[in-house]
Amino acid sequence: MTQATLSRTINLPAAVFLIIGYVIGATIFILPGNLAVEAGPAVYIAYLMAAVPAVLACFVMALIGSAIPASGSLYVIIRDVLSPMLGFLYLWLMVSMAALVTPLVAFGFADYFSHFYSGLDSGIVAMTVIALIILINYLGMEVASGFQNLMVIGFILALLIFGIGGLTHGDPALMKPLIPRGWSPIVVAAMTAYFSYAGVFIIAEVAGEIKNPGRTIPLAIFLSFTVIILLYTLVPLALTSTLHWETIESNKMAVVTASQNFMPGWLVTFIAVGALFAAATSVNGIMMGLSRDFYKGAKSGLFPSYFAAIHPKFKSPGRAVLVVGALSLAGTLAGGGIVQYAQIAVLALMVMQIMTGFALLKLPGKMPEVYAASPFKLGMFALRFICICYIAFSAIFIVVLGMEQPDAVVFGLIFIAIGCTWYVLMVRKSDAQDA
Numbered sequence: 541m542t543q544a545t546l547s548r549t550i551n552l553p554a555a556v557f558l559i560i561g562y563v564i565g566a567t568i569f570i571l572p573g574n575l576a577v578e579a580g581p582a583v584y585i586a587y588l589m590a591a592v593p594a595v596l597a598c599f600v601m602a603l604i605g606s607a608i609p610a611s612g613s614l615y616v617i618i619r620d621v622l623s624p625m626l627g628f629l630y631l632w633l634m635v636s637m638a639a640l641v642t643p644l645v646a647f648g649f650a651d652y653f654s655h656f657y658s659g660l661d662s663g664i665v666a667m668t669v670i671a672l673i674i675l676i677n678y679l680g681m682e683v684a685s686g687f688q689n690l691m692v693i694g695f696i697l698a699l700l701i702f703g704i705g706g707l708t709h710g711d712p713a714l715m716k717p718l719i720p721r722g723w724s725p726i727v728v729a730a731m732t733a734y735f736s737y738a739g740v741f742i743i744a745e746v747a748g749e750i751k752n753p754g755r756t757i758p759l760a761i762f763l764s765f766t767v768i769i770l771l772y773t774l775v776p777l778a779l780t781s782t783l784h785w786e787t788i789e790s791n792k793m794a795v796v797t798a799s800q801n802f803m804p805g806w807l808v809t810f811i812a813v814g815a816l817f818a819a820a821t822s823v824n825g826i827m828m829g830l831s832r833d834f835y836k837g838a839k840s841g842l843f844p845s846y847f848a849a850i851h852p853k854f855k856s857p858g859r860a861v862l863v864v865g866a867l868s869l870a871g872t873l874a875g876g877g878i879v880q881y882a883q884i885a886v887l888a889l890m891v892m893q894i895m896t897g898f899a900l901l902k903l904p905g906k907m908p909e910v911y912a913a914s915p916f917k918l919g920m921f922a923l924r925f926i927c928i929c930y931i932a933f934s935a936i937f938i939v940v941l942g943m944e945q946p947d948a949v950v951f952g953l954i955f956i957a958i959g960c961t962w963y964v965l966m967v968r969k970s971d972a973q974d975a
Contacts, residue, residue: 549855550750554685555743555760561692561818562825563739563768568699569795569815570648571736572776573788578725580785581715584776589730591769593933594737597893598765599918599926600900601740602758606916607903609753611746612836614896619840621899621906625963630895631837632959633888638830638864639871640885642823646670646872649819655796655812666872670823674865677827680854681749688824691817698814699771701807702799706778709802714784728944731937735886736772739822740765742829754915827864835860841970842963884948887941890934891952897934901927 550558576583608616615634619627646666653665677684719726743750743757750756775795779788782798799811835857838848851858901924904911911917918926942949 548749548751548753549681550685550746550756552751552756552760554689555750555756556764557689557692558685558746558825558828559740559743559760559764560696560767561688561821562742562829563737563764564695564699564771564818564822567644567648567736567822568772568775569793569818570651571733572779573783573794575729575732576776576780576785576788578721579729580718580720580725581780582719582726583729583733583780583785584773586726586729586733587736587772587776588769589726590734590737591772593734593930593937594740594769595765596926596930596933597737597740598761600893600896600930601743602761602916603914603918603923604896604900604903605743605750605757605761606754607910607914609750609757611749611832614741614892615833615836617899617903618895621902622895625960626895628837628842628963629956629959630892631833631842632962633892633956634833635830635837635864635867636955637885637888638826638867639874640888642670642826642868643871643874644885645819645822645826646868649816649823652793652796652812652815652819655793655809663872667869669820670865670868670872673820673823673827674861674868676824677831677861677865678851678854678856678858680851680856681746681828683854684824684828688821691821691824695814695817695821696767696771698811698817699775701803702795702811702814703771703774703778705802706782706798707774710778710781712781714781720785728940731886731941733772734937735889737768738886738889739825742825746828746832758916823868826868827861830864831857831860834863842966884945884951887938887945887948887952890937890941891956893934894931897927897931901931 572583572587575586579586604613604617610616612631615627615631618630643666646669647662649669650660650662650665654660654662676687740761743760779794779798782801783794788794793812793815795815796808796812799808803811834843835848835850837843838845838860847857847859847863849859850856904920904923917923
């Protein structure tokens with residue numbers, strides 16, 4: 541299985557669908573309701589606030605993906621520009637996200653699946669959809685991206701119908717008072733809502749499989765995020781216009797429940813199917829991106845080399861897909877609430893973003909020929925401004941969320957310490973073999 545290599549099969553439309561499908565997952569169907577309990581009808585403002593650092597992330601990913609068009613490019617730039625150990629810690633945190641993010645999305649799938657078949661165990665449904673996505677990704681990028689494209693078209697249409705219909709039929713009285721508990725809960729909600737934008741990194745993780753990456757990656761990022769920001773503003777606004785914000789949290793299918801107030805039954809069913817599509821595409825994106833990270837780490841000797849294999853027929857990192865799938869299933873067995881999962885995941889993402897921001901900031905000085913040859917690049921002032929703001933936002937998120945969730949910070953520090961220990965052991969093993 542080691543003779544084949546990853547091939548470039550993703551064009552611009554496929555890249556756009558990949559980003560939208562990964563970023564817009566089940567969270568937009570369930571997370572706004574949870575956040576509205578604290579933020580009130582202003583939850584849509586929280587999503588707009590979260591869009592600010594998300595736009596910075598778009599520029600960072602576009603610049604890195606264009607300069608280093610290889611699968612696992614975020615790991616590569618951190619390793620080569622900062623240090624091999626920090627590169628490993630990025631992989632360590634990123635791959636572990638499978639155990640946090642996949643269960644969140646898969647349980648969202650299970651909640652909406654109950655609209656069609658109530659009474660089924662949500663854990664079994666969640667694990668079944670994960671297993672199916674593992675199989676799809678094992679069969680290769682063409683199969684996985686084809687699946688992604690079809691599902692994305694379906695759920696975008698569902699979200700647009702719900703959003704426009706909700707605003708048209710909503711009750712303005714439900715939006716008053718707009719900010720019932722002050723601005724502080726809105727800021728915290730914005731930090732949690734940022735999780736819903738965070739998947740833009742997926743395009744950099746599969747950069748080695750994108751056609752004409754220098755042009756395709758920046759275009760795909762900015763086209764997709766125009767759609768994403770529109771939908772992330774429209775859906776929370778429609779939701780709180782049709783359901784009272786204090787009653788949404790207890791409803792696991794808030795979007796479907798809200799749509800029942802103004803839509804015929806067949807359209808309500810279509811909205812529920814759209815939620816299933818959104819959840820499935822996010823799980824699919826997780827498998828695509830994180831399996832490439834694990835594959836890159838295995839090729840670099842940071843994980844067992846057994847997993848640095850490409851299937852000769854399917855052209856997929858099949859063994860790495862199975863590892864990420866196993867982590868996803870393990871996280872699903874552990875259980876947990878959506879907000880808890882999202883906040884822990886955001887803390888990990890902020891640490892990775894700080895490393896990525898510093899690596900990009902130093903790239904022109906450390907590897908000037910690489911940056912100069914990049915099809916998409918900025919002047920030094922603009923580059924420094926974006927990187928510094930990106931790092932600052934990430935640091936502020938860590939401080940504020942850390943104060944809200946100190947247990948998550950302690951857990952994260954312990955997990956990082958375990959990763960450092962693993963890295964030292966792997967380096968010593970490699971040195972012993974070289975000697």
